[in-house]
Amino acid sequence: TQAHTNTHTLCSTSCSSPCYTLGFLQKNNSLGEEGRLSGALSERQKNLFTCENSDRDVRFRRTETDFSNMFRKLLFSSCWNLWTSLPTISGRRLTVPPRSLTSTIRTSYWRAWRASTSSYLTSLSPLNKSSWTAGTRSSTAFTYEIAPVFVLMEQLTLKKMREMIGWPSGEGDGIFSPGGAISNMYSVMIARYKYFPDVKTKGMSAAPRLVLFTSEHSHYSIKKAGAALGFGSENVVLLSTDERGRVIPSDLEAKILDVKQKGYHPLFVNATAGSTVYGAFDPINEIADICEKYNMWLHVDGAWGGGLLMSRKHRHKFSGVERANSVTWNPHKMMGVPLQCSAILVREKGILSGCNSMCAGYLFQPDKQYDVSFDTGDKAIQCGRHVDIFKFWLMWKAKGTIGFEQHIDRCLDLSQYLYEKIRNREGYEMVFQGVPQHTNVCFWYIPPSLRGMDPNSQEYREKLHKVAPKIKALMMESGTTMVGYQPQGQKVNFFRMVISNPAALQSDIDFLIDEIERLGHGL
Amino acid sequence: TQAHTNTHTLCSTSCSSPCYTLGFLQKNNSLGEEGRLSGALSERQKNLFTCENSDRDVRFRRTETDFSNMFRKLLFSSCWNLWTSLPTISGRRLTVPPRSLTSTIRTSYWRAWRASTSSYLTSLSPLNKSSWTAGTRSSTAFTYEIAPVFVLMEQLTLKKMREMIGWPSGEGDGIFSPGGAISNMYSVMIARYKYFPDVKTKGMSAAPRLVLFTSEHSHYSIKKAGAALGFGSENVVLLSTDERGRVIPSDLEAKILDVKQKGYHPLFVNATAGSTVYGAFDPINEIADICEKYNMWLHVDGAWGGGLLMSRKHRHKFSGVERANSVTWNPHKMMGVPLQCSAILVREKGILSGCNSMCAGYLFQPDKQYDVSFDTGDKAIQCGRHVDIFKFWLMWKAKGTIGFEQHIDRCLDLSQYLYEKIRNREGYEMVFQGVPQHTNVCFWYIPPSLRGMDPNSQEYREKLHKVAPKIKALMMESGTTMVGYQPQGQKVNFFRMVISNPAALQSDIDFLIDEIERLGHGL
Incomplete structure (x- = not known):
């Protein structure tokens, strides 16, 4: 045992x-x-x-x-188990007993199809009936009666994800959304609702001037959310980072005090777990201490880094995440689930619904013949939602948590291989020192013509700034590979290599370096 | 000729x-x-x-x-034509010449895959390489270099849709979004940006108290947008409707004047083209007159009704739509495109980008080797976006505009068949009189036990209120069909039958009526 x-x-x-x-x-x-x-x-x-x-x-x-x-031995046993275990989850019997395993699997699809001739506006075309997977592309995760299996899959998978975060018993709230930017937007909305619920009905005038904090290296969606939701992008304060791109907690505290002194209200901190460029993980525990001290909402944007929660070797980078109020986690990034599959996970149960529900009587009838708490539509800012859960569920069933762990570990191993290969190689300079926290490897390639120049001279910087765009353009013309570049702060254009495909080989990495040198040697 | x-x-x-x-x-x-x-x-x-x-x-x-x-004869000739016609569209040559038709079709997919080992965070798993369609599920409509064909398909299809609306030369702006609720949210954001651009940076305090107007029959997403974007749901004023569920223009004007008298600013009117329950079309021309008079933004929510623009017989219901500032149109509803496929179309070019761009240097590099106006990512509130265009594009190529027209006309014919069948049938009462404007047929079934009772008595209303839920529950237990119901205002629960599947037959309608009577006869 x-x-x-x-x-x-x-x-x-x-x-x-x-x-x-x-x-x-x-x-x-x-x-x-x-x-x-x-x-x-x-x-x-x-x-x-x-x-x-x-x-x-x-x-x-x-x-x-x-x-x-x-x-x-059946791939779809999960559906059956879900179905038969439902009474223990809901404490009620189902009103729609499935007749067989097959019918169970097809139930969501079948309903959507029948519904397309009856009372639901989202349609199914005969074109799309060719395979059962089409069902997931045409159904809508909205009410239990329309997509019973998918609604349950969502609930259970969200619970599982909350368990991985470390919230007690996996309790809490959450929903799948159309991408990390929308998930982050949800987190800002919920934070505002938690502290200033009247904004929902009365608008921003019901609150003092609210300020959001996020790293200068964080994803731009926090700023977009600030602009969209009526805070104003100027009320999104950017935090300074250390040389590895991680938020400096003392800077956060200083900026909170500054905002308070001006009479504004510090509401929300976003800690990034896996930043877009450096792959940096902000120190969640230190940030959580500050959030607790000033009674602020802590959101962790793990859109890119979330997959590392699956790895016992790497999940320590999320240390403190269980103290967050909300977490964004995109299985469609590091974990290889096809776009789109993003979750916003919330520690407090019921708050998503409180924040977003409008209780439209024509959509969510309280007098249905089943437990309407399974109707998830009203807690979303969307109405019908694309079924993003099925592919993730199937992958998790097929690979297991350990399979995901191997996937993650493999990608990080490959990026470390790249890092080790180039960190002392002639013609390369790392953008930051040390093993990357995520699979992001950031570096400059310095063509022979620039080597030996004064690296602080304006001429050197201007020339180096053009190297990565030029090599990328040559790559696109060759059609062999493609690697992104960007500037960051005062740093001129550099390459950012990211590995999320565990099927890549060391030889692919070698090829990439060969290509950079082949195309960049003569610049 | x-x-x-x-x-x-x-x-x-x-x-x-x-x-x-x-x-x-x-x-x-x-x-x-x-x-x-x-x-x-x-x-x-x-x-x-x-x-x-x-x-x-x-x-x-x-x-x-x-x-x-x-x-x-090639299904995919469109891709090739797009590609070869690009120079005439952009006025520039491509930096990435395709080698063959096949490679053209596969280009977007191949890039996303290669990119998965390089610099883009959204991943592709080997699991998903089994078919070319998978490419559309894993690529991201974000920058031209990642999804060149899909980005062009989006641009051309959006232009085509704007032409159907009637804007000169199909000029304007637009984007595919994850559903009608988000499209409607975009419209409110853009309207605010148009009249009060400072809200983007300074927040709602940079504007007076702003008020949105929408029909009491409209979709709840307008109210959700009001709550989410910081207006407050109380500042979403609901307009009275006539007996067919259409906005009464004089009520709009009266409420605008009322709001102005209070010192608030009337910003935005939503006219619904195809309401959720009645399928009603608000009188766009009359509403446009009022919007022009008071300098307000006019949005048309054609999420459900949009398909009727494809029909020469029915598009008159959209009369005046070319005067709108923005239009929501969901091909995933009436037109049978699989979920999700929704567009927000905007008459003013460039305003989406002005409203939403944050110009994140690490994502949208200005020094790329192609016309970066094809990088659509920054005008969205999302970052990466699911490719929703390909299925719609293929359907349009396969069916043609005339095919869609036949689809629409067929569905409306079927709903009229239902209407004609029950309007004088014993045991039925129509919720509103006259041929429905859309495929929504709203009716009560009155079991024999209720016939002859005083229809104004409390007892009758209470009993009738329970009939539709009961019949629906019996339908779900039988597993034969399902039809939705809801109350509306003072009206007790009634059935709402909607037809969006042109493959349905008159015999399906007959069957539905038989089922209602079989299950409801003894109630």
Whole structure:
């Protein structure tokens, strides 16, 4: 039984959800994996991954048997399990009993299709009935009756993600949104609703001048949200970072005090977990201390870095994330889920609905024949939503948490290979020193004609600024590969290599460097 | 040549874009169609669909030959044509010449994949390479270099849609968004930016108290936008409607005057073209008169009704839409494009970018080797965007404008069949009188036990209120069909049948009525 227990505890930060925790691990259930995994855990990691309650272990084992023996060879057993386990989740019986496994899988799709001849405005065309996957492209995650399986998949997967964050029992709120920018926008909206709920009905005049804080290296969506939601982009204060692109906590505190002195209200801090350019992780624990001190909302933008929560080797970079009020996590980035798949996860239950619901009677009828808390539409700023969950759910079932971990670790290993290859190589200079925190490797390639020049001279800077755009243009003309570049602050254009495809090989990295040198040598 | 000219002019409100106007019509190019189409046009419709400039006709004919003879049997000729016609669109040569038709089609996908090992955070997994369609699910409509074909498809399709609206030469702005609610939100943001641009940087305190107007029958997303964007839902004034659910223009004017008297600023009117419940079309021309008088932004929410712009028989319901400042149109509703596919179309060019751009240097480098006006990412509130255009583009190529017209007309015919069937049938009562404007047919089914009761009595109303929910629950238990219901204002729960699937048959309608009577007869 010890082996069993280890297996369960690896991907769950809490043990309250036996009926599906196991499902996520099923794929990598071999003893060999277990042995490896029960090995090198630090004490802190053990706390994160271990069930303290032995009583729960018993439930786990029983559930495992129930779950894994039923249809374990069927890809879609998850749907069936979801369905049959629903009464234990909702405490109520279903009004729509499925007739068979197949019908269960097809239920969401079938409903959407029948509905297309009846009362739902989103349509399905005969063109799209060619495969069952089409169902996920045409259904809408909106009410339980229209997309019962997908609504449940969302609820359970969001809970699972909250468990990975470390919120007790995976409790809280959340929704899948059309991308990280919208998820970040949600976080700002919810923060405002939490502290100034009257803004929902009365507008921004019901609050003092509110200020948001985010790193100068953070994603521009925080600023966009500030502009869109009526704060004004000038009320988004940018925080200074250290040489690795991480927020300097003392700068945050100084800027909060400055804002308070002006009579404004510091509302919200965004800590970036995996910045776009440097891949930097802001120090969440230090930022959380400051947020607690000044009673502010802490959001963690893990759109890019979120995948590292899946890796025992790298998740320490998220240390303190369980103290956040909300987290953005995009499985469509590092984890390889096809666009779009982004989640906004919130620690406080019910607040999304409080913030966004308008209770339109024609859409959300309270007198339905099932538990209408499964109707998720009203907590979104959208109405119908594309079903983004199914592909993620299937990938998680197919790869397991351990499969995702291997994916993440592999990408980080590859980026470290690139880093090691170029950090002392002639003609390269790193933009920041040390092993990158994420897979972002930032560097200049210096053509022979520039080597030996005074690196502080204006002429050198101007010439170097043009190197990366020129090499990229030559790459596009050759059609062999493409790598992005950008300036950052005072730093002239540099290459930023990012690896999110675990199928890439070291030879691909070698090829990239060869191409840079082939195309850039004569510049 | 007369036949040719007729063919071209049918689906274009302007003739400035010969290189692709024809493509949209190609499918239905037969003489028979031409004959039918050149027939029954009213004078007004002729104006909408006719090229006045005979010089242009010559260009049309030449272009048609070029276009249709090249790869007319290839489904994907559109991509090739787009690509080769690009120099005439952008006035510049491409930096990335495609090597063959196949490579052209695959270019966007290939780039995204190569990019997944280089510098773009959105990932592609090997799991998803099984088909070319996967490319559209994993690419991102963001910059031209990442998704060149899709970016061009978006631009041309948006232009085409603006032509259907009737804006001169299809000029203007627009973007595909993740649904009608977000499109409507865009319209409010742009209106605010147009009249109070400082709100972008300084927040809502830079403007007076702003008020939005929308019908009491309109979609709740206008109210959600008001709450989210900092106006406050109380500053969304609901307009009274007539018995068919259409805004009463005099009520709008009275409420504008009331708001002005209070010292607030009337900013924005939403006219619904195809309301959710009644399928009502607000009188756009009368509302436009009032908007012009008071210098307000006019938005038309055609999320549900937009498809009717494709139908010469029904587009008169949109009369005046060319006077709108912005229009929401969801091809994923009435037109059968799989979810998600929604467009916000704007009459003023460049305003989307002005409203939303943050010019993040690390994402949108001005020193690229191509015309960066093709990088659409910064005018969105999203960052990466799901590619929603490809399926719509393919459907339009496959069906043609005339195919969409037939689709729309067929659905409206079916709903009229339902209307005619039940309007005098025993046991039915229509919620509003007259042929529905859209496919929404709203009715009560009155079980025999309620017939003959005083329809104004409280007992009757209470009993009738429960009939639709009960029948729907029985339908869900039977698993045969499903039809939605809702109350509206003082009206107790009624059924709302909507038809958007042109493959439905009259026998499906008959079946629905049979089911209602079978399940409801004994209530």
